[in-house]
């Protein structure tokens with residue numbers, strides 16, 4: 148049995164002109180933790196979710212004086228994360244749509260320029276699953292699993308951000324369910340067919356075999 152818990156550590160950048168001028172939030176946070184990055188006075192963060200808020204707090208710690216977070220919708224960040232960012236002096240603007248990143252800052256589709264010395268993109272991360280064999284099917288870039296976190300290969304399980312971006316507690320919960328299921332399988336319960344999501348390439352329903360004892364928590 149194998150459990151894939153590789154997380155989502157491939158930063159996503161918005162496909163806009165000048166994207167190469169921006170730093171992906173995960174890269175920025177990694178560098179900021181070891182004080183290996185300079186931000187200047189004005190920082191614009193594209194994406195005002197929890198990760199954007201963490202980047203704002205770090206930018207303030209590194210000396211930024213004017214920090215603006217923009218989002219295409221009301222930010223998905225938790226209240227506590229937003230308060231931390233606001234306490235660090237950050238401002239939130241939405242709905243705002245990025246047109247381009249230039250040497251001057253972030254150009255919005257409404258023609259506004261947000262001046263910036265540093266532009267950070269915090270618009271989500273994706274898993275790097277290139278190491279998986281093709282029998283383990285993906286859905287929109289994440290590992291497809293059933294409700295026991297079993298993939299299209301019944302001997303491979305996947306949990307955490309590799310399956311869906313979420314919280315640490317969700318990753319831990321998924322790990323527990325996967326571990327119990329594997330334990331049941333290894334103990335050799337009676338086998339039963341369970342219907343799984345339509346995750347094969349032709350969109351048809353697959354079934355897998357699993358011990359009946361794994362059904363007790365369903």
Ligand SMILES: Cc1cc2nc3c(=O)[nH]c(=O)nc-3n(C[C@H](O)[C@H](O)[C@H](O)COP(=O)(O)OP(=O)(O)OC[C@H]3O[C@@H](n4cnc5c(N)ncnc54)[C@H](O)[C@@H]3O)c2cc1C
Nearest residue numbers: 152153154155198201278306307308309313314315316318
């Ligand atoms: C900036 C930030 C702040 C967050 N803050 C919170 C928070 O406050 N509270 C909260 O609940 N959640 C938070 N989260 C979300 C939380 O971190 C994730 O949901 C959780 O870590 C997912 O766990 P995971 O085990 O799936 O992945 P990860 O914790 O990302 O672990 C994956 C591990 O696998 C390793 N790996 C990747 N590929 C391979 C490979 N091919 N071979 C071997 N190893 C590999 C990686 O190096 C990494 O160590 C935050 C996320 C980010 C990005």
